[in-house]
Amino acid sequence: MPGELNEDTVIISDQKEGTQIYNKGNFGYPMSGGGLELDLIEATFLVESERLQVTKDGVPMSFAEMFNHSSTQYDRFDIAYLVYRDMRSRGFVVKAESGHFDLSVFPRGSVMSNSRPMYLVRAVSERDVLELDVFSKEVAHTESKGKKLLYGVVDEEGDLTYYHMSSRDPRGRSLHSSSKYAAEGRLIGERVLITEESHIEYLGKKGFYGKMMGNILQLSLIESCFIMEMGDLNVTTQSGEEMTPEKMIELGVKTQEEFELRLDAFRDMRKRGMVVKTGFKYGAHFRVYEGSPDTDHAKYLVHSVPGDKMMMWPEISRTVRLSGGVKKEILFCRAGEPREYLEFKWFRP
Amino acid sequence: MPGELNEDTVIISDQKEGTQIYNKGNFGYPMSGGGLELDLIEATFLVESERLQVTKDGVPMSFAEMFNHSSTQYDRFDIAYLVYRDMRSRGFVVKAESGHFDLSVFPRGSVMSNSRPMYLVRAVSERDVLELDVFSKEVAHTESKGKKLLYGVVDEEGDLTYYHMSSRDPRGRSLHSSSKYAAEGRLIGERVLITEESHIEYLGKKGFYGKMMGNILQLSLIESCFIMEMGDLNVTTQSGEEMTPEKMIELGVKTQEEFELRLDAFRDMRKRGMVVKTGFKYGAHFRVYEGSPDTDHAKYLVHSVPGDKMMMWPEISRTVRLSGGVKKEILFCRAGEPREYLEFKWFRP
Numbered sequence: 001m002p003g004e005l006n007e008d009t010v011i012i013s014d015q016k017e018g019t020q021i022y023n024k025g026n027f028g029y030p031m032s033g034g035g036l037e038l039d040l041i042e043a044t045f046l047v048e049s050e051r052l053q054v055t056k057d058g059v060p061m062s063f064a065e066m067f068n069h070s071s072t073q074y075d076r077f078d079i080a081y082l083v084y085r086d087m088r089s090r091g092f093v094v095k096a097e098s099g100h101f102d103l104s105v106f107p108r109g110s111v112m113s114n115s116r117p118m119y120l121v122r123a124v125s126e127r128d129v130l131e132l133d134v135f136s137k138e139v140a141h142t143e144s145k146g147k148k149l150l151y152g153v154v155d156e157e158g159d160l161t162y163y164h165m166s167s168r169d170p171r172g173r174s175l176h177s178s179s180k181y182a183a184e185g186r187l188i189g190e191r192v193l194i195t196e197e198s199h200i201e202y203l204g205k206k207g208f209y210g211k212m213m214g215n216i217l218q219l220s221l222i223e224s225c226f227i228m229e230m231g232d233l234n235v236t237t238q239s240g241e242e243m244t245p246e247k248m249i250e251l252g253v254k255t256q257e258e259f260e261l262r263l264d265a266f267r268d269m270r271k272r273g274m275v276v277k278t279g280f281k282y283g284a285h286f287r288v289y290e291g292s293p294d295t296d297h298a299k300y301l302v303h304s305v306p307g308d309k310m311m312m313w314p315e316i317s318r319t320v321r322l323s324g325g326v327k328k329e330i331l332f333c334r335a336g337e338p339r340e341y342l343e344f345k346w347f348r349p
Numbered sequence: 350m351p352g353e354l355n356e357d358t359v360i361i362s363d364q365k366e367g368t369q370i371y372n373k374g375n376f377g378y379p380m381s382g383g384g385l386e387l388d389l390i391e392a393t394f395l396v397e398s399e400r401l402q403v404t405k406d407g408v409p410m411s412f413a414e415m416f417n418h419s420s421t422q423y424d425r426f427d428i429a430y431l432v433y434r435d436m437r438s439r440g441f442v443v444k445a446e447s448g449h450f451d452l453s454v455f456p457r458g459s460v461m462s463n464s465r466p467m468y469l470v471r472a473v474s475e476r477d478v479l480e481l482d483v484f485s486k487e488v489a490h491t492e493s494k495g496k497k498l499l500y501g502v503v504d505e506e507g508d509l510t511y512y513h514m515s516s517r518d519p520r521g522r523s524l525h526s527s528s529k530y531a532a533e534g535r536l537i538g539e540r541v542l543i544t545e546e547s548h549i550e551y552l553g554k555k556g557f558y559g560k561m562m563g564n565i566l567q568l569s570l571i572e573s574c575f576i577m578e579m580g581d582l583n584v585t586t587q588s589g590e591e592m593t594p595e596k597m598i599e600l601g602v603k604t605q606e607e608f609e610l611r612l613d614a615f616r617d618m619r620k621r622g623m624v625v626k627t628g629f630k631y632g633a634h635f636r637v638y639e640g641s642p643d644t645d646h647a648k649y650l651v652h653s654v655p656g657d658k659m660m661m662w663p664e665i666s667r668t669v670r671l672s673g674g675v676k677k678e679i680l681f682c683r684a685g686e687p688r689e690y691l692e693f694k695w696f697r698p
Contacts, residue, residue, distance in 0.1 A: 280504035283667025318632025
């Protein structure tokens with residue numbers, strides 16, 4: 001005896017069939033008077049996998065008809081369904097949720113009543129936007145409950161990519177230590193050049209700032225701004241004008257993209273003892289070392305993003321993909337107060 | 350006897366020293382009356398590498414002084430110099446140019462008078478923008494002369510990355526062949542579902558469109574638009590409304606990013622016989638097959654960009670980096686008329 005469609009649920013009245021469906025995969029919700037109630041996502045999946053026949057007014061429904069019907073009942077049913085069926089096909093017990101998350105995923109073979117979800121999953125389309133502020137709250141909330149937050153991203157073709165997010169608190173061993181005398185630098189183009197040997201020793205060798213060109217140390221604008229703010233660098237222009245940190249920032253904003261956004265993250269990471277270098281070759285804002293760049297490999301690629309930024313999934317996919325090939329952890333630094341570091345990782349459930 | 354600085358050149362009057370500098374690396378330009386004239390980039394490099402002393406009014410100049418002086422004489426001297434010294438340190442003979450290119454690079458050990466440049470190089474900062482229209486003309490121009498166009502991109506720290514660009518004419522073996530009867534599809538969310546077996550056979554199996562979900566074929570909006578334009582698909586909504594190609598495009602534009610831009614490239618590539626799938630997992634617009642996606646690997650990752658687009662180098666770096674890990678060729682499709690395919694490759698000179 002099949003299940004009968006009833007607007008937004010399917011009822012299996014037959015006790016034996018209901019019990020079997022419930023016991024083999026934890027589908028549905030046992031009803032107090034006997035029988036089993038399935039939600040539409042479960043029923044559609046059982047029809048697709050030919051484990052259940054559903055009738056409407058006694059007439060059997062095809063998978064396409066079930067899918068169509070469910071889509072009229074629920075907004076974005078297609079997205080939730082594609083993630084649901086993917087998780088189910090991986091052997092997990094999955095339950096549709098309403099509220100902050102779309103799906104709860106339980107361990108394989110578990111009985112829901114005696115297990116807690118492994119993952120809380122949001123099912124999204126690759127075309128959805130991710131508001132970073134909202135998102136970072138979600139991460140914190142899930143972590144405080146000891147659960148894993150996954151995003152299941154459905155691409156144009158219905159393929160799934162999972163991302164696992166967590167908050168991080170990266171630290172390094174190279175704290176900036178101030179010098180007695182400020183170094184002298186000359187601004188040329190978008191570089192500050194240091195020629196005095198003791199200054200090169202202090203900034204370049206000890207501080208891991210800049211890069212040598214012959215016997216000259218070149219500092220980037222962003223490095224120069226930070227060291228000036230620390231009071232350890234004076235900069236003059238070709239024409240002898242003295243620069244202030246404010247004027248340097250102005251120059252950076254005028255000549256470079258996202259200068260203040262990057263400076264915000266640079267400053268914070270340097271204060272955390274990390275050595276921060278450009279990530280240009282890796283397609284991210286920064287590559288970041290916990291200790292000396294001469295002996296360590298960069299541990300992180302960091303991309304600085306504004307707190308109110310709406311991120312698109314293709315952008316996240318691109319950035320996470322980058323980190324895969326180079327064995328570095330990718331962090332998004334949410335700039336401004338409170339500054340936060342969020343890790344996005346590919347995840348195979 | 351050293352060289353003497355003379356505003357924007359350095360003159361080596363001593364015949365023997367001049368000849369030696371000229372013969373060992375093709376530096377400078379022999380003067381008609383004897384002696385050698387060096388441009389500032391050459392002279393600065395020779396001072397940095399301690400092969401020449403330069404004096405100004407009889408007083409020796411340090412490398413830093415030479416660099417500073419040259420920077421006052423030439424706009425963006427620092428960028429050109431960093432590329433020049435990198436190419437020189439790789440053993441190439443390099444000449445500064447004025448005009449379309451910054452540097453001509455000749456084979457190692459060559460004497461300029463009997464050799465043609467291997468590369469024409471533009472020296473740019475990672476902060477520069479690249480106007481695609483201007484750029485594609487440059488590529489065509491260099492190729493017509495049988496030369497290689499390189500961009501030497503100087504990052505914040507003065508490190509170099511080289512890109513080689515060329516124009517491409519990609520083709521595939523899977524031309525769209527029209528059917529006698531248009532397939533029927535149902536629009537659900539951002540997907541069009543095909544349930545009729547013969548339609549699935551024609552579009553999915555033969556045409557390599559869409560992806561199966563159970564026994565339903567799902568087409569993406571972009572695929573659907575194209576097949577509708579070919580006259581081989583009718584689409585109706587859940588409420589029974591008939592869609593036109595125009596309405597479908599409208600829906601795509603409303604719900605997805607860069608829809609028309611992507612459709613422009615999709616349409617062209619399909620007409621070139623290639624099978625085009627989303628590149629979401631690779632962080633590009635498309636992954637593209639020359640033949641069947643069931644048996645071939647995707648050969649290209651394609652990113653569609655508007656012709657008037659100002660591209661930033663970090664964006665290019667990111668996209669090219671992506672293709673490295675997955676052994677695919679990365680093409681930028683300049684959308685609109687005339688459509689062009691440009692390949693960007695990392696290059697190690």
